[in-house]
Amino acid sequence: MLTSCEKDYLETAPTQSVASDEVFKTVDGAFVALNGTFRSMWTSMGGSHGHFGQKSHDLTMDLMGTDIVLHTRGYNWFTGEYNLSAYASATDGSRSGLAWEYYYRTISNANRIIANVDKATGNPADKEYIKGNALALRAYSYFYLANLWQHTYKGHETAPAVPLYTEPTTEGKPRATVQEVYDQIVADLTQAETLLAGKTRKHISHLNAAAVKGIRARVALQMEDYATAAAKANEARQGLAPMSATAYTAGFGKANSEWMWGLEIPNDQSTIYASFFSHFDAKVVSYASLGLQKKITKELYDQIPAGDVRKSVFITPGTGTAKLPDYNQTKFTLPVAGSWAADYILMRASEMYLIEAEALARLGNEGEAQTVLNALVQARNPAYSATQTGSDLINEILLQRRIELWGEGFSLLDLKRTKTNIKRPDGDGNHQAALAVVFERAIDDPTLLWRIPQSEIDANDALAPADQNP
Numbered sequence: 001m002l003t004s005c006e007k008d009y010l011e012t013a014p015t016q017s018v019a020s021d022e023v024f025k026t027v028d029g030a031f032v033a034l035n036g037t038f039r040s041m042w043t044s045m046g047g048s049h050g051h052f053g054q055k056s057h058d059l060t061m062d063l064m065g066t067d068i069v070l071h072t073r074g075y076n077w078f079t080g081e082y083n084l085s086a087y088a089s090a091t092d093g094s095r096s097g098l099a100w101e102y103y104y105r106t107i108s109n110a111n112r113i114i115a116n117v118d119k120a121t122g123n124p125a126d127k128e129y130i131k132g133n134a135l136a137l138r139a140y141s142y143f144y145l146a147n148l149w150q151h152t153y154k155g156h157e158t159a160p161a162v163p164l165y166t167e168p169t170t171e172g173k174p175r176a177t178v179q180e181v182y183d184q185i186v187a188d189l190t191q192a193e194t195l196l197a198g199k200t201r202k203h204i205s206h207l208n209a210a211a212v213k214g215i216r217a218r219v220a221l222q223m224e225d226y227a228t229a230a231a232k233a234n235e236a237r238q239g240l241a242p243m244s245a246t247a248y249t250a251g252f253g254k255a256n257s258e259w260m261w262g263l264e265i266p267n268d269q270s271t272i273y274a275s276f277f278s279h280f281d282a283k284v285v286s287y288a289s290l291g292l293q294k295k296i297t298k299e300l301y302d303q304i305p306a307g308d309v310r311k312s313v314f315i316t317p318g319t320g321t322a323k324l325p326d327y328n329q330t331k332f333t334l335p336v337a338g339s340w341a342a343d344y345i346l347m348r349a350s351e352m353y354l355i356e357a358e359a360l361a362r363l364g365n366e367g368e369a370q371t372v373l374n375a376l377v378q379a380r381n382p383a384y385s386a387t388q389t390g391s392d393l394i395n396e397i398l399l400q401r402r403i404e405l406w407g408e409g410f411s412l413l414d415l416k417r418t419k420t421n422i423k424r425p426d427g428d429g430n431h432q433a434a435l436a437v438v439f440e441r442a443i444d445d446p447t448l449l450w451r452i453p454q455s456e457i458d459a460n461d462a463l464a465p466a467d468q469n470p
Contacts, residue, residue, distance in 0.1 A: 114134050260349060297327070
């Protein structure tokens, strides 16, 4: 559960990167470094209105999939990501270049914290808390680097992933294997969980032990380690029920009792047009209202029953307007008119229910899987009952993931781990050729891999042109 009050905004360092070891002389200074790292997860990069930290990459991963439609070209933000052309560029200002900078900036900050916090003066429990958060952030960042710069874990364990840095350094390293990166991810999350056990979250943007278990469950699902995925998801969601129908339709802009981890953005620190809500909320003056509306496909919309509250966060066909066209989303809206203060969702309990249900089904525990799935979906549609078995049950869980987690950043990674090729529906209400361009692509096509920035290859003696993704 995430809670906050007006005076709980993060106290952050003047810059978004940890600038000096002086900050680690005290626990208070180390907290400033940690908070500055969290703040960098939602701030704009390079002055770009299309790069606003983690949620810009979550949006990109969904646009690479099948279930989000761009309404028109608008101001042209995310159109290259949507038509799968953006990833061919290796410039610093490209999607690949700024994502590389974003994740490695987080890792660099985490490494500085991990290397120095034990020497700080202050409460030992606070030092454990800070270190646990830094370890989890490092693991989280490597998880996305591994999945965006290489194909999914299973079957590609020996493939080159990304350089692996676990301590402060200015010396470049070669690409580690996917297995080596995942080994580090698991080790970091295991240590973070131990360090955070029994400790109360100090701010909604921080991680606690439950959120770390949630990341571990997410990682295990991607690895097809279903026993661990089921166990960690169950542990992570303890005491967390699915949000009410009223909460589900409240706009996902303010943390509620189901949220496990999110980023709080005060109004005076908001990035306004360079923000997730600017690209989603068409009810306000935003990029979304100026032609870049985000819509659900008719194909997926038609699979949501009329009694399911999740259908109500999309504009009913035949009732749309120029600003809010048919199938446009209203799931993500700013909570207060005239204010850009909002929370960014990074994890909630519903994902844990879905991970647990899928993992149990894949392990053959179908009755348990049905029970967990029903506990979630009946909160959205009281008439729902999962009775499927075998592959039909797994497919039903995957459908419920697409509906429940629409717009939250899971589409591409789900297609990768299930080895499902991109196949976008066309026709009225679905993807249109003028914008989508690509309707089918093999999920292991190397053109889907993001590019190592050319500046990194030039500066890193351990990398050569041949190390670039094809």
